[in-house]
Amino acid sequence: MSASFSTFATSVKAETAFNVLAVAKGLIAHGKNVIELEIGDSPFDTPSNIVEAGINALRSGQTHYGPSLGIPDFRAAAAQYVNEEYGLSVAAENVVAGPGAKNFEQLFCEAFLNPGDGVLVFSPHFPTYGPNIERRGARPVLAALKHSHDFRPELADVERFLAEDPKPKAIFLNSPHNPTGGITLLEDLEGLANLVRGKDVAVFSDEPYDRMVWDGKHHSLLAQPDMLDQCVAGYTFSKSFSMSGWRLGFAVSNVKTTEMLGKLTNSCLSCVPPFTQIAGAEGLRNARAERDRQMAEFGKKVKLLVDALNKLDEVSCLMPGGSFYVFPAVAPICNRLGITSHGLAMYLLEGADDATGVACLGGECFGDAGAGFLRLSCAEPDDRLLEAVSFIASASQNADRVNAYLETHAEYRLASPYELD
Numbered sequence: 001m002s003a004s005f006s007t008f009a010t011s012v013k014a015e016t017a018f019n020v021l022a023v024a025k026g027l028i029a030h031g032k033n034v035i036e037l038e039i040g041d042s043p044f045d046t047p048s049n050i051v052e053a054g055i056n057a058l059r060s061g062q063t064h065y066g067p068s069l070g071i072p073d074f075r076a077a078a079a080q081y082v083n084e085e086y087g088l089s090v091a092a093e094n095v096v097a098g099p100g101a102k103n104f105e106q107l108f109c110e111a112f113l114n115p116g117d118g119v120l121v122f123s124p125h126f127p128t129y130g131p132n133i134e135r136r137g138a139r140p141v142l143a144a145l146k147h148s149h150d151f152r153p154e155l156a157d158v159e160r161f162l163a164e165d166p167k168p169k170a171i172f173l174n175s176p177h178n179p180t181g182g183i184t185l186l187e188d189l190e191g192l193a194n195l196v197r198g199k200d201v202a203v204f205s206d207e208p209y210d211r212m213v214w215d216g217k218h219h220s221l222l223a224q225p226d227m228l229d230q231c232v233a234g235y236t237f238s239k240s241f242s243m244s245g246w247r248l249g250f251a252v253s254n255v256k257t258t259e260m261l262g263k264l265t266n267s268c269l270s271c272v273p274p275f276t277q278i279a280g281a282e283g284l285r286n287a288r289a290e291r292d293r294q295m296a297e298f299g300k301k302v303k304l305l306v307d308a309l310n311k312l313d314e315v316s317c318l319m320p321g322g323s324f325y326v327f328p329a330v331a332p333i334c335n336r337l338g339i340t341s342h343g344l345a346m347y348l349l350e351g352a353d354d355a356t357g358v359a360c361l362g363g364e365c366f367g368d369a370g371a372g373f374l375r376l377s378c379a380e381p382d383d384r385l386l387e388a389v390s391f392i393a394s395a396s397q398n399a400d401r402v403n404a405y406l407e408t409h410a411e412y413r414l415a416s417p418y419e420l421d
């Protein structure tokens, strides 16, 4: 007999994108033409000078443990990068290396949360926030991001949380936002900083899409007065530098918090592999032109996909302010067909056609507030993006095929119609 798992482990729901990815890969292996818009990964290669720097580091013996906070040159390069890009004035000692940005959700929660603490999360939200908050016995407190407010966080929700929650301790912020593509504007950041300043409240500012802002520029909460003391901002190489498989990111905060995050890194990871940090430092210093070229390509794809989706009846899609996701409202289709939005996504992949499918996610994979939407990433060639939109248009007219799919997938039947915006 094997030992029973903890209540926490049993309750964890992993990112659905990885499950859909596995289904899509299985269908592709059996010869299906699947247009893959499910996973938030870059279709571009890691810039070649970064790859060379990583290989050279391995060849020159960088194959051992390094400091838990990160190697000094990486920390210095990251500090210089955020200073130049976001007008901060931080130093190497304000930076801690991590294996991507996701790990900092966990470390932030370990650093600041006690059981019973309240954590404000704007929803729909990145699915791993909940498990990382709950891992500490703390409570996610959800506030809906509204289509009608361009999916921007509303300060009234922050005020209410601070005034009414029995133990308000932290806020999760994510801009550009996954899954909606919404942007937290400078005025929102100023307002948020004014509300939390001087209180015993910490903010995790999740900024993986910092280089994918399509109109204007990215702003970090860290640039607001005093926020270095109350904010941990997480950055990653996964998206901007097309390095998701290298597992590299970093967090920026005040020295005390940075050292705490280093201690917590020590307790679970020991360190991030030095050769990846050497490669990352090369990217921060010498691959920004290639990064910008790739990001501009993404920007064009986002616009192409949004424009095509908006030509469909029953679909309306905001132009995202940032990120490579588009988040069309498909509630009228779901209501007509009696299928949930994730059911629609799975039907497009598995049920709509034997030879072709589109892989994407229902908005409810990011919390109930996402129901009635689809999340599509733009990491396919342009002609495939357009093919996906035509496929969605025709597949959503085939009620017989939807009904047949629902016969074997009753969990996707829509219990009551979605509200229309």
Ligand SMILES: Cc1ncc(COP(=O)(O)O)c(C=O)c1O
Binding pocket: 040, 099, 100, 101, 102, 103, 126, 174, 178, 206, 208, 235, 236, 237, 238, 244, 248, 249
């Ligand atoms: C909002 C958000 N946070 C964190 C991550 C994690 O990125 P990584 O761990 O690859 O840096 C992602 C990746 O999709 C994301 O969308």
